[in-house]
Amino acid sequence: MKEFRPLWALLSALALVTTSHGVGVNAETQAANDAYLTTSGYFVSNVADSGTSLKLQLERNMTITNSTYGDDIDTLVVEVTKSSLYSKGLLGSNTSKTIPWSTIESTTVFSYTPNPFTFQVARKSDGYVLFDSSALSLVIKDKYLQVATAVSDDINVYDQGSAVHDTNLYGSHPFFMGINGDGKAHGVFLLNSNGMDMTLENDKIVYQTMGGILDFHIVAGPSPADVVSQYTALIGRPKLMPYWSYGFHQCRYGYNSSAALREVVRQYKAHNIPLDVMWADIDYMKDYEDFTLDPVNFPESDMTKLLAEIHDAGQKFVPIIDPGIPDDESLYAYTRGLEMDIFMTSSDGKPYLGQVWPGPTYFPDFFHPDAESYWVEQLSRMHELMQYDGIWIDMNELSNFCNGLNCSRSDNVTCPNADSQTTCCLVCTDDENEWNHPPFAINNDGDQTPIYYKTVSASAQQYGGVQQYNSHNLYGFTEAITTNAVLESVFNKRSFVLSRSTFAGAGAHTAHWTGDNAATWNDIQWSIPTILNFGMYGIPMIGADICGFADNTTEELCARWTALGSFYPFARNHNVKDVNSQETYLWDSVAEVGRKFIGMRYRLLPYLYTLGYESHTTGIPIAQAMFFEFPDDIIARTSPYLDNQFMLGRSLLVIPVLTEEA
Template identity: 45%
Template sequence: MAEIRPPRPRAKIFTNENQNLGFHQCRYGYKNVADLEGVVAGYAKAKIPLESIWSDIDYMDGGQDFTLDPTNFPANLLRPFVDRLHNNSQKYVVIIDPAIKKEAAPPQNESVGLFLQRNGTNYVGRVWPGEVYYPDFMSAHAAEYWARKISEFRRTIPADGLWCDMNEPSNFKDWEPLNEYDYSSYRINNTGIHRNLNNKTVPVSTVHFNGVSEYDAHNLYGLLESRATHDALLKDTARRPFVLSRATFVSSGRYTAHWTGDNDGRWEQLAQSINTILNFGLFGIPMMGADICGFTGNTTQDLCSRWIQLGAFYPFARAHAEKTTARRELYVWESTAQSARKALGMRYRLLPYIYTLMYEAHTTGSPIARPLFFSYPQDANTYGVDRQFLLGRGVLVSPVLEPGATTVDAYFPAGRWFSLHDRSPAITLQTGKRVTLPAPADSANVHLAGGNILPLQQPGLTTSTARQSEFHLLVALAENGTASGKLFLDDGESPEMGGVGGNWTLVRFSCNTEDSKGIITTKVSSHVVQNSYAPSRTLVIGKVAFMGLPSAPKGFTVYVNGVELKAARTKSRTNGVFSVSGLSLLIGQQFEVKVVTSH
């Protein structure tokens, strides 16, 4: 018999950049292909970025996996729609549930090792398609069956990712006690009603491959399905897979993204999404998000606007709603559309930075979204902050979490902090302090800590468009005139991210300042660690902007790789930001930009 393969404990993630880091739109209740087409067109008309459109179980024939509704989502309409998405560099993701309809499964005598067993036969549960069997993902035989079904389905509809739902696993069927496991004294009390362990799931007396009891292995089911789905997509596409799973366990972050589940469209759950996402980052599941604008309940215009201002900075940014709710795509209300354009515009500019954070998560296990104490452990006042968070070590997000708020009470650790929206003069603090910030109706407060260098690109309606634009470097000087940062690049699809000898580029940036008899020299330079990603030889940095340079009564002199820039158009100072533009610095070649400040 095949051995059970334990999940690898390494801090790795395999996720497709183009899909995962863009904005996703989903709804349980999109009626047909025309409805999907209308949503995509609505985002394009409103000029709001849209990376992927998703289908919930609506696309299935009677709730069955690997089928299409022949009336509303027939292949002759859905396949051309997906092809048009791909031609526009957009993606299509569909939901799959682990349960296989009993009538569609292989016969009992041909399904040995495929499904969970109870009392010597395939366990029969009930979910959306009716009576079902549950694949036993501990079995290599079941994983092979699952991979074959996914590959066959993708020959009809080349879905770009798979969303594993109902994989606790869920079960609507009543159960009859079989043995002592079913009489367990343990109870589930998360809602205060002390439910039996078998409530809404397969009985704990069910048996897995090699005689492993569901009582012992229940919490592994989502992880094992995620791994099987990840491996199936990798085999079928030879590209880095995209998987989203509702159920997770230790090491799930290697195989899947995760979201907070069916959250309500309420202000309390907008706020609670932050600490949930931060916790999962610490658990080793960095690609994490919540249903933007809420899944259940009718949201309001104000709440939806504030939610996208926050959700645009979730590592995984998806809007998803339940079919009985009022439509809430981001273009429905103009004020929400304005918030979306502004927030997602900043997210797409930050894509090089966020993807570099993904590389850090892949290689070191550091979260993408981080609690403040992660970067400022010496400041005990950060320990209880759960209404703000950091992206990496440098970008601080301080959202509005209450209705009608016109200000935000934000905590800033010691140091310099610059607004990323208007590049306003720094908040400079010797010790950590709470600061009351204005809260514009169309944006969250987002600040950059002094001492960081951000690689940026220009926003686009898809990540593919943004990736093709020139880079800018934003240098935020600490009080001592230093800053650092890095940039990781690869194609976003190769199976191994930054693997040994792989096709990738890593560049480190540093900035130092020297004061010699009133002549202040600030120098930013790059160090190319590896440059095997071919586009790095043509992608350029077109602009370097400095925040926190001292004033210069006698002006600035700029040198690029030791040569003084003479053209006046290359230098400008606006709102305290000194910019050097018109550059053409290749990412894959080391460079130096020096600014000399005369007093």
């Protein structure tokens, strides 16, 4: 479904999976960053070595100070453990949700210079420096943290968050892999859920966050597969997906009746093109309200009949759910949510009001201890209404059609329904607080757009007084965790969840797709590095909307994309309403490609499922860049065509046609 992408996440200057350190940031990104801060940093005032961890107390040097973005924190504590480097400012007001992480035995060595304080982390086996903070001043303020690592001449840096230039991300993954000249790899992960910029320059990678702590986890490899295995041992191994989810999927925003869904299923069968899963976007809902059926176009009686037909044919059905619950007194999910006090609140303690497809809405707080029982109840009631097999959770960055301020209904304005809801109909005021207007502005929406733009207010609160300023990037992650747990409870078997928003560790709970792409040759090319990046994040069940989501596709583009998409780990054709239909069977040439390549995918299903199991047990991606299999080959690491091809496991190389009239 097409809408805004308001995730406060790292906006990498370069998002190609193969990025040489010698390529700098683009001019727009550099201008947005302005100058990095320079101070005289900190000195080590005390050292405590317990034998299992090293704790350093730092005091601020006063020689060079800089009050930009606020006052520096005077005293810091740096804690180094065998499994991670942990740097924490002693900020009494700083709160964050505790996330459990497993640990791994260290293969690194930590060293430091006491004044000014800088640190290095090196690989124990060969002494190669993996992280060197001397590249830039260490700056720690209440709402601005700055640290950098030097980048050596012989290293190639892969990923940085999958940003497509100046567009926001659907998820936050502050992780990169570096491979040096001899083919040895390492990984660096910053566990921080605050908004941030992460910028690759000629000689360094710079982290600038709006707050939180610096919680670095550095893994030493030495192979790319080792790096991802070590990283996923930290954040959680990928979920083992059900076998049927590796089949072919069909979806569209714009299937406006149960009869339309039935006809699509019928046409795939008539054209002898494999189809395992039929999807439904928000069209099936009554007035776009969650946990409902449109009684006119999707009557319960016909949906029951349709799903029986689908299931009798061995196929599955996956509908969409958005997090926004409309303030409709006739909707049980709304009244039950108020009764359980389950919704996110404004700074005044009242439920936070936003607006999405059904109109004015409240948002469930998945930090709340009763969130899972609330979600169990709603999804169980929905399953009684229609026998779905998986759930698609969308708009969960959070997306909001109003600009995230303190909003209320107006007595003089009636909110329209249907698609015109994308225009805010609420009365919203800006309380000008420090959360919505922090001193440091990240590169939001390709500019320094306020962080409340098209999302909820940064001052909105979740359970325990946690503010969205700190927890925003965790919303979709916590919804995915809850939804996955609920479905396994409802079905008592392996579940399938697809989430638009993700965070580090989300692959243990959900699949993902690359979001609202367009039917362009540029977007088919971009799909490959994005999929490869997400494999490195520990989200191997990943795919792009085949044939493109927005705009009208063409017969040639759809044929090429169907051939490529047949080898995505997650293969789904999906597009928006009010553009031309693009089901695989609509053109004779595309139908023939579908029969050939989707058919080939089905012959490979045992292999794909085995790769999914391997990923579940080791973390190694299903779709891999060439350097995973050939790390010692400089061409596999640096070729300009690296992001135009990929390996499926260790045995299949996929080289698609990505240019028009080739």
